[in-house]
Amino acid sequence: MQVPSAASRYQTLDLAAVPSLLAGLPDVRARLGGRPADWQIREVGDGNLNLVFLIDGPSGTVCVKQAVPYVRAAGPSWPMSLERAFFENAYYQAVAPHVGRRIPEVYHYDPELYCTIMERLSPHIILRRGLIAGNVYPDLALHMGEYVARACFFTSDLAQACERKMSGVALFAGNQALTRISVDLIFSDPYLASERNRHTSPQLDGLAREFQRDAGLKIAVARFGRKFLTQAEALLHGDLHSGSVMVTGDDTRVIDPEFALYGPIGFDLGAFFGNLLLNAYAQPGHATDSDDRSRQQAWVLGQARQFWLAFRRHFLELWREAGSEGYPGMLFEQAADAAQIDAARHAYLEAIFADMLGFAACKMIRRILGFAHVLDFDAIPDPLRRAECEARALRLARRLLTHPAEFASIEAVIDAASGGIQ
Amino acid sequence: MQVPSAASRYQTLDLAAVPSLLAGLPDVRARLGGRPADWQIREVGDGNLNLVFLIDGPSGTVCVKQAVPYVRAAGPSWPMSLERAFFENAYYQAVAPHVGRRIPEVYHYDPELYCTIMERLSPHIILRRGLIAGNVYPDLALHMGEYVARACFFTSDLAQACERKMSGVALFAGNQALTRISVDLIFSDPYLASERNRHTSPQLDGLAREFQRDAGLKIAVARFGRKFLTQAEALLHGDLHSGSVMVTGDDTRVIDPEFALYGPIGFDLGAFFGNLLLNAYAQPGHATDSDDRSRQQAWVLGQARQFWLAFRRHFLELWREAGSEGYPGMLFEQAADAAQIDAARHAYLEAIFADMLGFAACKMIRRILGFAHVLDFDAIPDPLRRAECEARALRLARRLLTHPAEFASIEAVIDAASGGIQ
Numbered sequence: 001m002q003v004p005s006a007a008s009r010y011q012t013l014d015l016a017a018v019p020s021l022l023a024g025l026p027d028v029r030a031r032l033g034g035r036p037a038d039w040q041i042r043e044v045g046d047g048n049l050n051l052v053f054l055i056d057g058p059s060g061t062v063c064v065k066q067a068v069p070y071v072r073a074a075g076p077s078w079p080m081s082l083e084r085a086f087f088e089n090a091y092y093q094a095v096a097p098h099v100g101r102r103i104p105e106v107y108h109y110d111p112e113l114y115c116t117i118m119e120r121l122s123p124h125i126i127l128r129r130g131l132i133a134g135n136v137y138p139d140l141a142l143h144m145g146e147y148v149a150r151a152c153f154f155t156s157d158l159a160q161a162c163e164r165k166m167s168g169v170a171l172f173a174g175n176q177a178l179t180r181i182s183v184d185l186i187f188s189d190p191y192l193a194s195e196r197n198r199h200t201s202p203q204l205d206g207l208a209r210e211f212q213r214d215a216g217l218k219i220a221v222a223r224f225g226r227k228f229l230t231q232a233e234a235l236l237h238g239d240l241h242s243g244s245v246m247v248t249g250d251d252t253r254v255i256d257p258e259f260a261l262y263g264p265i266g267f268d269l270g271a272f273f274g275n276l277l278l279n280a281y282a283q284p285g286h287a288t289d290s291d292d293r294s295r296q297q298a299w300v301l302g303q304a305r306q307f308w309l310a311f312r313r314h315f316l317e318l319w320r321e322a323g324s325e326g327y328p329g330m331l332f333e334q335a336a337d338a339a340q341i342d343a344a345r346h347a348y349l350e351a352i353f354a355d356m357l358g359f360a361a362c363k364m365i366r367r368i369l370g371f372a373h374v375l376d377f378d379a380i381p382d383p384l385r386r387a388e389c390e391a392r393a394l395r396l397a398r399r400l401l402t403h404p405a406e407f408a409s410i411e412a413v414i415d416a417a418s419g420g421i422q
Numbered sequence: 423m424q425v426p427s428a429a430s431r432y433q434t435l436d437l438a439a440v441p442s443l444l445a446g447l448p449d450v451r452a453r454l455g456g457r458p459a460d461w462q463i464r465e466v467g468d469g470n471l472n473l474v475f476l477i478d479g480p481s482g483t484v485c486v487k488q489a490v491p492y493v494r495a496a497g498p499s500w501p502m503s504l505e506r507a508f509f510e511n512a513y514y515q516a517v518a519p520h521v522g523r524r525i526p527e528v529y530h531y532d533p534e535l536y537c538t539i540m541e542r543l544s545p546h547i548i549l550r551r552g553l554i555a556g557n558v559y560p561d562l563a564l565h566m567g568e569y570v571a572r573a574c575f576f577t578s579d580l581a582q583a584c585e586r587k588m589s590g591v592a593l594f595a596g597n598q599a600l601t602r603i604s605v606d607l608i609f610s611d612p613y614l615a616s617e618r619n620r621h622t623s624p625q626l627d628g629l630a631r632e633f634q635r636d637a638g639l640k641i642a643v644a645r646f647g648r649k650f651l652t653q654a655e656a657l658l659h660g661d662l663h664s665g666s667v668m669v670t671g672d673d674t675r676v677i678d679p680e681f682a683l684y685g686p687i688g689f690d691l692g693a694f695f696g697n698l699l700l701n702a703y704a705q706p707g708h709a710t711d712s713d714d715r716s717r718q719q720a721w722v723l724g725q726a727r728q729f730w731l732a733f734r735r736h737f738l739e740l741w742r743e744a745g746s747e748g749y750p751g752m753l754f755e756q757a758a759d760a761a762q763i764d765a766a767r768h769a770y771l772e773a774i775f776a777d778m779l780g781f782a783a784c785k786m787i788r789r790i791l792g793f794a795h796v797l798d799f800d801a802i803p804d805p806l807r808r809a810e811c812e813a814r815a816l817r818l819a820r821r822l823l824t825h826p827a828e829f830a831s832i833e834a835v836i837d838a839a840s841g842g843i844q
Binding site for chain 2: 169174216232233341
């Protein structure tokens with residue numbers, strides 16, 4: 001890992017610099033076709049942390065993503081390590097053999113420019129925007145459940161020798177700058193009078209204050225914060241919300257794994273699950289005279305349920321196929337053992353389920369009371385209506401954290417969410 | 423980290439090479455006094471992995487410990503990374519600010535010779551030998567409980583910023599060769615027909631076969647094996663049995679941390695606790711006409727109990743003193759919160775207690791049915807008598823793993839051990 005020095009080639013790319021960079025890469029140049037002068041380039045980054053350029057050539061297209069040395073949403077006053085581009089690329093490399101076309105193809109990584117040249121996803125849109133628009137993606141939950149199952153299973157101790165996993169742990173333990181963001185913004189700031197927080201005010205002032213004074217809630221959040229830092233089960237995407245997924249009617253792609261780290265599998269699951277719940281809670285805010293969005297809401301909740309079930313099915317299947325590898329070095333020869341082993345696997349999946357709910361709740365709260373919010377709510381112009389939706393989401397999240405025993409099954413969670421939304 | 427290359431200075435030290443090495447270190451030379459020709463040197467390594475030299479000079483003494491590139495007990499046919507010396511030194515450095523005189527002072531580390539020059543502990547003896555001899559060490563449990571509490575607390579997320587802990591995790595994730603030994607010898611081999619296993623035969627043939635066929639037992643062991651590799655709570659010694667502790671009547675020192683890694687706190691606790699139980703179970707085998715060893719046995723079990731209680735008291739005290747750091751970034755201003763926070767801390771300690779028992783049991787089993795045995799049993803010449811002691815220890819260990827709910831308190835464990843011994 002490096003930080004840019006005077007001798008480094010690092011410069012922030014612009015519309016002029018991108019073509020000359022790409023012209024120097026024969027494979028990429030061939031993919032685009034024609035000459036650099038023929039290429040159409042635009043900058044489309046709408047995230048918090050990066051520049052994103054889309055380049056159209058006569059024969060093909062590519063996407064260029066570059067890290068800038070500060071949090072883009074906050075400006076140069078909040079500096080941010082460029083290394084995140086390194087970890088994003090390392091994550092793509094690590095999971096690529098296991099997840100097929102669920103991630104974009106990476107054509108080139110430039111370690112000095114902290115810049116990735118990769119497949120341009122088209123006509124994909126950001127899932128979050130599609131869900132807000134009321135679109136339906138029939139395979140979404142199945143794709144995402146299988147994705148998390150495969151990415152996590154194959155990077156866990158269930159499928160890797162300890163040496164290989166320890167090397168992965170060592171590598172991603174370098175991703176400290178982005179882990180610090182998660183620690184602060186998810187597990188700490190929303191429960192403090194942090195200047196970075198905001199919420200729909202004055203409507204949610206009371207709830208925000210209540211959350212900051214709820215010792216039981218804060219203790220539960222702190223427990224999940226510790227879990228996040230200690231439970232190195234698998235390589236995680238680290239920020240798997242609906243803004244990190246791009247979709248078409250039948251395709252699903254995972255992007256932006258710059259927060260990648262080894263951690264609890266429930267953290268990735270909870271990010272996606274929690275963001276589906278947030279979208280479901282936001283749906284009434286997007287109602288029109290002709291569509292009260294209740295159908296869309298039910299579909300989103302159904303996807304949340306299917307997502308967990310698909311993850312669970314695929315993870316168990318991979319584990320069963322792994323045979324004795326899943327219990328390293330143990331021989332279970334007797335047929336009678338099979339039932340006990342399967343019970344043990346189910347118990348492990350139940351623990352992951354509880355983790356998913358806890359992390360989902362932490363992420364729901366931070367998106368309503370913390371620094372970075374979600375468009376699902378922000379796009380509701382009437383603050384009163386928005387606050388109603390947000391308050392319902394906050395109440396379920398708190399309940400998930402303070403009364404976990406009430407949510408022993410996926411049905412219990414979906415029922416509670418459906419009831420809270422009505 | 424390096425591996426010895428042709429260009430490296432690495433050579434196996436001998437009685438001739440040690441003085442010239444030490445003569446080149448002004449501080450060590452001054453400590454010994456006189457000239458190299460005045461120094462008395464002997465090699466005393468009785469462990470599995472290293473050369474150990476004791477050097478006496480006119481003014482002082484030092485100890486030199488060097489890693490050799492194979493498992494000493496097995497010979498050059500079992501090669502072993504020299505890096506363990508690097509990790510041993512790194513562990514000493516990491517815990518030195520927190521544990522006072524419970525570890526030897528390190529004078530010099532030579533990264534090319536994989537050799538540590540350190541305080542010679544005298545008149546200390548290895549604790550295991552002292553316990554077998556029937557000695558009593560009044561402060562043992564208090565010293566060791568406080569040691570584990572301080573070494574683990576200060577290297578955990580409860581006392582360190584996540585960046586610092588992640589750097590530690592990254593460093594010790596390099597200790598793969600010795601972690602592989604633990605994974606194989608503790609969590610796998612004893613339950614397989616491994617050539618490396620041995621046991622008192624034929625007396626324990628039946629139990630060994632039972633253990634290899636007990637699916638519930640193997641599932642529990644596999645769960646602790648996964649915990650060992652995933653639950654990075656604190657920097658561990660990694661091999662904290664009674665052979666890694668040196669004692670006098672009133673002093674206690676921890677040595678040989680070459681298995682150091684980030685892992686579950688219960689693993690270090692379980693190593694020490696389990697080895698005290700092994701010693702207690704071995705005591706009847708050392709009975710003489712004048713001493714049935716029942717008093718010594720009761721004392722050892724009392725120390726096991728005190729060890730846990732001392733750890734618990736110190737760990738809680740450190741956590742309470744850390745104040746809001748223990749719940750990073752959380753503000754708990756209201757007096758009413760204190761009781762809830764303390765309940766959460768106790769719940770965390772209960773989980774560590776359960777881990778301690780599980781890991782203790784794994785370690786007890788591997789010392790009786792696996793590759794590396796303990797002198798506590800090996801020094802009992804009559805195989806029948808030895809097998810009786812070993813069988814009792816094995817039965818408690820299996821019960822701890824398969825019926826953990828029966829052992830919710832330290833008293834329940836000590837009672838069961840006392841009963842099983844009679």
